[in-house]
Amino acid sequence: MDKNTKKLLQKWLENNLISQESFNKIFEFENNSIPTQKSKIARAITLIGSLFVLSGLLGTLPLIWMNLAYWAQLLLLIIITGFLFYAASYSEKFEEKFRFIFKSSERVSSILFLISTISFGAVIAFTLNIVNQTNILDINDDIAIIIVSFSVFGYAAYLYQRTEMVFQHIAFFYSLIFLLGSIGNTIFSNIEPWAGGLFLVSVGFIWGLYTYSNTLKPSWLGYFLSSTTISIGTIILVTDLVGDNVLLEIILLILGSVILVWASIQLSEQIIFFVGGLGLVVNLPRLITELLPDNIWPPLILLLIGGVLVAVGLYLNTIRENLLSSND
Amino acid sequence: MTNRKNLLLSITILLLTTVVVGIFGIVPFPEYKTSLNKDVTGKIIYFSEIQSKNIIPPAPDIIDSCLFEINLDENPLKETVIICRSDLSKYSYEIYFFDAQLTNNNEVLIRYWSDSKNSESILLINIETKKVTESNENLQSRSSYKVNSQGERILDYWEGRNPNSRNISLYYQKDNEVIEVFSETAPTNYYFESSNWSQSGKNIVALDSEGQIILFSKNKTYQPTKLIYEELKHGDQDDSRIVSVIGWRD
Numbered sequence: 001m002d003k004n005t006k007k008l009l010q011k012w013l014e015n016n017l018i019s020q021e022s023f024n025k026i027f028e029f030e031n032n033s034i035p036t037q038k039s040k041i042a043r044a045i046t047l048i049g050s051l052f053v054l055s056g057l058l059g060t061l062p063l064i065w066m067n068l069a070y071w072a073q074l075l076l077l078i079i080i081t082g083f084l085f086y087a088a089s090y091s092e093k094f095e096e097k098f099r100f101i102f103k104s105s106e107r108v109s110s111i112l113f114l115i116s117t118i119s120f121g122a123v124i125a126f127t128l129n130i131v132n133q134t135n136i137l138d139i140n141d142d143i144a145i146i147i148v149s150f151s152v153f154g155y156a157a158y159l160y161q162r163t164e165m166v167f168q169h170i171a172f173f174y175s176l177i178f179l180l181g182s183i184g185n186t187i188f189s190n191i192e193p194w195a196g197g198l199f200l201v202s203v204g205f206i207w208g209l210y211t212y213s214n215t216l217k218p219s220w221l222g223y224f225l226s227s228t229t230i231s232i233g234t235i236i237l238v239t240d241l242v243g244d245n246v247l248l249e250i251i252l253l254i255l256g257s258v259i260l261v262w263a264s265i266q267l268s269e270q271i272i273f274f275v276g277g278l279g280l281v282v283n284l285p286r287l288i289t290e291l292l293p294d295n296i297w298p299p300l301i302l303l304l305i306g307g308v309l310v311a312v313g314l315y316l317n318t319i320r321e322n323l324l325s326s327n328d
Numbered sequence: 329m330t331n332r333k334n335l336l337l338s339i340t341i342l343l344l345t346t347v348v349v350g351i352f353g354i355v356p357f358p359e360y361k362t363s364l365n366k367d368v369t370g371k372i373i374y375f376s377e378i379q380s381k382n383i384i385p386p387a388p389d390i391i392d393s394c395l396f397e398i399n400l401d402e403n404p405l406k407e408t409v410i411i412c413r414s415d416l417s418k419y420s421y422e423i424y425f426f427d428a429q430l431t432n433n434n435e436v437l438i439r440y441w442s443d444s445k446n447s448e449s450i451l452l453i454n455i456e457t458k459k460v461t462e463s464n465e466n467l468q469s470r471s472s473y474k475v476n477s478q479g480e481r482i483l484d485y486w487e488g489r490n491p492n493s494r495n496i497s498l499y500y501q502k503d504n505e506v507i508e509v510f511s512e513t514a515p516t517n518y519y520f521e522s523s524n525w526s527q528s529g530k531n532i533v534a535l536d537s538e539g540q541i542i543l544f545s546k547n548k549t550y551q552p553t554k555l556i557y558e559e560l561k562h563g564d565q566d567d568s569r570i571v572s573v574i575g576w577r578d
Contacts, residue, residue: 192494193517195353195354202344206337206338
């Protein structure tokens with residue numbers, strides 16, 4: 001049994017929080033759920049074997065891939081996708097005590113579903129390629145990319161709706177970016193960089209909106225994807241439009257970071273604070289260097305600002321935790 | 329907030345963004361004439377790579393590299409092969425087409441790595457007869473083709489352009505003076521990949537980032553003209569991509 005759990009159980013028993021009977025039941029359950037020494041050896045052997053199989057596959061596939069006909073390559077991809085989907089669905093039904101290597105069976109299926117999403121995209125792209133090669137249809141590259149991105153987006157959305165797990169959330173978000181990017185690239189082929197940044201800001205904002213309304217879960221990931229996308233978009237937008245005026249560029253980026261920090265306090269979401277805080281940590285020294293060129297003070301000011309930021313961050317976090325615990 | 333409100337708000341944001349981008353975020357490509365002026369004559373020589381059309385792994389392979397020419401005196405214009413890397417394999421497998429140069433003797437000078445001499449050597453290819461001869465001449469400076477017979481040098485695009493400006497320009501330099509040949513509003517990611525003087529030193533041929541060959545008059549006697557020509561078929565599964573323009577024999 002895990003030492004920490006054992007200590008915790010004993011502490012609860014001593015404080016009469018649980019009965020002796022409950023203690024025994026929990027103790028027995030925990031002891032049965034962890035692997036024995038024998039099963040650990042079996043696990044290790046299987047793990048080493050799996051690594052050999054994986055390295056063998058990785059070494060062999062590229063060699064035979066080039067020698068396979070197109071239809072055979074497509075068939076291989078379809079079989080891999082089907083197998084990954086089946087394996088992920090199967091592992092979803094695992095009981096926790098049968099988990100292997102990964103910390104939970106959920107994580108196993110989440111990773112398998114993620115790899116199956118990539119494999120699914122490859123199947124669609126390859127099918128279109130073969131259709132083009134055989135001259136059945138003449139699909140130009142832009143349309144082919146839209147078809148691939150739309151299919152991957154549909155598959156990722158289905159998987160997210162089915163599992164609501166972290167990797168499916170990430171795949172759902174980036175497949176949406178890929179889809180919007182491919183449509184935008186077809187409609188506006190010679191788009192200016194700032195316009196691309198504006199699109200990113202819009203998509204990040206919309207993602208944040210859906211996270212706020214609890215449609216997207218977990219909320220920390222939704223806010224993380226939203227705030228990073230808004231930040232990247234803002235950097236592109238500001239750099240392209242006012243890049244010639246470095247001081248204005250830095251001030252606008254600092255303003256954006258402050259807005260993120262403010263939003264993090266309003267939403268009580270640490271992850272947005274980290275993204276905004278990173279923006280401040282990067283841009284405040286740039287501002288100081290810009291205002292005080294060739295000065296020995298900047299490193300010292302940097303140190304002071306860093307210290308203040310860390311203190312403010314920790315302080316805000318403490319307030320938030322206090323508020324949460326008082327609400328409970 | 330209900331899902332319907334979210335959906336409406338999201339669509340509104342995306343539509344607004346699209347409208348703003350559509351109005352302010354698109355800079356059109358420069359427009360070029362497509363009909364050739366009577367003063368435009370001679371042959372344009374350029375270097376292309378022939379690639380397989382695969383979309384996903386195996387990634388597009390470079391099947392061959394060739395020098396092509398377009399005879400401006402023909403109508404309609406069409407490209408023809410001068411020579412390919414595969415034709416020169418008996419000399420070397422390391423043929424450097426990217427910095428090939430035109431000579432005054434109706435030939436293209438190509439550098440290659442000679443294993444027997446363990447140094448760079450020169451091949452001369454006659455444009456008309458396609459005859460290949462090895463040369464013992466000393467190697468010319470690689471940048472010499474940027475300067476014409478009047479000592480004028482074409483500026484590379486990054487020398488005459490502010491990277492943030494929505495503008496494309498072509499300049500040449502004579503002594504201390506920089507003279508503009510062409511300047512037009514263009515998207516930020518539009519530029520001239522390579523440019524060369526014609527042998528007379530009166531014209532410039534350039535390859536733009538869209539893979540188009542554009543002809544310019546140094547003295548602006550005619551408007552910049554885009555070459556529309558019939559491309560050679562390279563097999564069902566292959567495609568060609570122009571890498572650089574080598575020169576203009578006029």
